[in-house]
Amino acid sequence: MVNFCKKLLPRQQEALPLQPVVLTRDQHGISRKQISENALKVLYRLHKSGFEAYLVGGGVRDLLLGRQPKDFDIATSATPDQVKQLFSNCRLVGRRFRLAHILFGRDVIEVATFRGHHHEVNTNKNLSDQSSEGMLLRDNVYGTIEEDAERRDFTVNALYYNIADFSVVGFANGLADLEARRLVLIGDPETRYREDPVRMIRAVRFAAKLGLTISPETEAPITTLAPLLRDIPPARLFEETLKLLLAGQGLATYRLLQHYDLFAPLFPEAAEVMGQGSDYYNQFIELALANTDQRLAEGLRVTPAFLYAALLWGPVETRTQQFMHEGGLNFYDASRLANDEVLSRQVKSVAIPRRFSTVVRDIWQLQDRLTKRSGKRPLRLLEHPKFRAGYDFLLLRAKLDPELEELAQWWTDFQEANPVERQPQSRRAPNPRARARDDDAPKSRRRPRRRPRKKKEA
Structure with missing residues (x-):
């Protein structure tokens, strides 16, 4: 300038x-x-x-x-x-x-x-x-x-x-x-924030987007008044979160939201999980935001659903385990119940439209389906309309979880293989959720088809 x-x-x-x-x-x-x-x-x-x-x-x-x-x-x-x-x-x-x-x-x-x-x-x-x-x-x-x-x-x-x-x-x-390069609020900061609490997250957005420093008097009341965001209509906060996290400076914005205690009113479920001592899900969110920022910088397409799936992945995994251990549910039922509960609670804070929440569910459900690689399942999964989003989500998880590295690499190799090579590759693939099978057990024989009886001649 x-x-x-x-x-x-x-x-x-x-x-x-x-x-x-x-x-x-x-x-x-x-x-x-x-x-x-x-x-x-x-x-x-x-x-x-x-x-x-x-x-x-x-x-x-x-x-x-x-x-x-x-x-x-x-x-x-x-x-x-x-x-x-x-x-x-x-x-x-x-x-x-x-x-x-x-x-x-x-x-x-x-x-x-x-x-x-x-x-x-x-x-x-x-x-x-x-x-x-x-x-x-x-x-x-x-x-x-x-x-x-x-x-x-x-x-x-x-x-x-x-x-x-x-x-x-x-x-x-x-x-x-x-x-x-200084960000200053016009008028008395507390009065102006009370008039419209969204101004607090706008301050964070402008600071991250434009490289501005928030003035001391402008930032002073933010932490105290952050709970006022709960009074804002969830539909309006959805639009604001898009501007916050999908403008190319998502990671810097997220860190400022955490610094000023503005993240919890927007994503209370995720904030609760991250407040339990483990830094894993915080690292995962930062990884997803850095990936999104890079894609935007390269002019590549991004979908808000992928980011919301990452932001809420911690609560989904946590609730799934709780339903399995406390409720005695199997993994499939527990994960479906966790998906429904987390999304139903989240929309009370930030109203995620159905066109995005449906994709969020697909990404989550694909994480389990991607572990099943035997038979024709891999070929069918490649035809899933949200396979690429689910696969990219798996790659992010594998960067923090060494146990997923082999699975992520297998899917990478499977996509790069030509159609002829994919057939034997899918037959050899292990299924981690399948029960161990006894190779010496006798195989059941197919019952021969019975020939129709001939009609007796009169």
């Missing part, structure tokens, strides 16, 4: 928290060529219609850091209804925060009206509402750009690119904090 803060920002401007700092067109490196064509269309139409229009937040932040933004969000003085009148391809979404989505095929440009101070409005529950814990349940109060900046979470997100003159406007020392 260009070292613009020290050169361009007078010290008297930095001293006032919400005083805007403006970088003119020639004082920053953002070009309209870096902004998506659809986002520019929305900005131009809002501006030509007499409304203020800014590219805002993460898009501006990432462009200043020399990164390509994933999304382009827009803030405007137009209300959601006014935005809808301007765009026929617009739909209004959200109850907690009323937003306008401008649809260009699969590309969605999110447009938000400047937010104001909810405490300065009357008690109309359709505009603003808070829970007894201070969490915002509804926040559709509109205001000015200065009020909108104050309502944003972190100073590095209080950045606006003005389409009117192509300047960048920063509030709350956001430009200076971005230059210093």
Whole structure:
């Protein structure tokens, strides 16, 4: 990032928290060529219609850091209804925060009206509402750009690119904090976390993703307030965990979640198992996250189901053993019961959709099926739609469990063998779960087929 803060920002401007700092067109490196064509269309139409229009937040932040933004969000003085009148391809979404989505095929440009101070409005529950814990349940109060900046979470997100003159406007020392790679929450941290506890895991995500250091005052209340995440709807936390762990910095993010006691409210079953003294499952999760980060860096496909299977593997194995020893169940029944129980408890914290939980079950169940290698079973398993995910899961387990190395290597060799070699290989394969067979025992003979009787001639 260009070292613009020290050169361009007078010290008297930095001293006032919400005083805007403006970088003119020639004082920053953002070009309209870096902004998506659809986002520019929305900005131009809002501006030509007499409304203020800014590219805002993460898009501006990432462009200043020399990164390509994933999304382009827009803030405007137009209300959601006014935005809808301007765009026929617009739909209004959200109850907690009323937003306008401008649809260009699969590309969605999110447009938000400047937010104001909810405490300065009357008690109309359709505009603003808070829970007894201070969490915002509804926040559709509109205001000015200065009020909108104050309502944003972190100073590095209080950045606006003005389409009117192509300047960048920063509030709350956001430009200076971005230059210093410092993450600072706007306002009183405890109050802001109580308003929206998800801000705590957003702090961790930004720190890991952008290489920022969380300021002491911003991190101080996190450990104490971490249990507030249990009040967040599980469906919302599912979306947040995807952003946390599937953005390419999953391992670093996971370690920060553990450091600030934020992992347990998200994955209580896994946290309970890891709290029993053994570090095995923690190592396994770190291994899975490192593997996922590497695949993302190489541009390879990843599925959230694989990661959730790894995160919950500890509870599944633990509960399976408990059902076998305490309930007297066989392995098959115990493992199926453990799968159901762990997933049913997990969805109360993070709602894993069925399209992913089904794959999670397949990966777990394949771990037992992969041990059975006799006869035609290996050939049939290769045709299983989730075989590759189950095999990759086995490879991760084998890195921590020497007893699984032979099994993992056998499946690797079996896949690499040509079809002719696979037949005798599968016949020779041992079945570790099969009972020992006595080779001297007499083999049962097949009963000969009885010939039909001839009908007697009359």
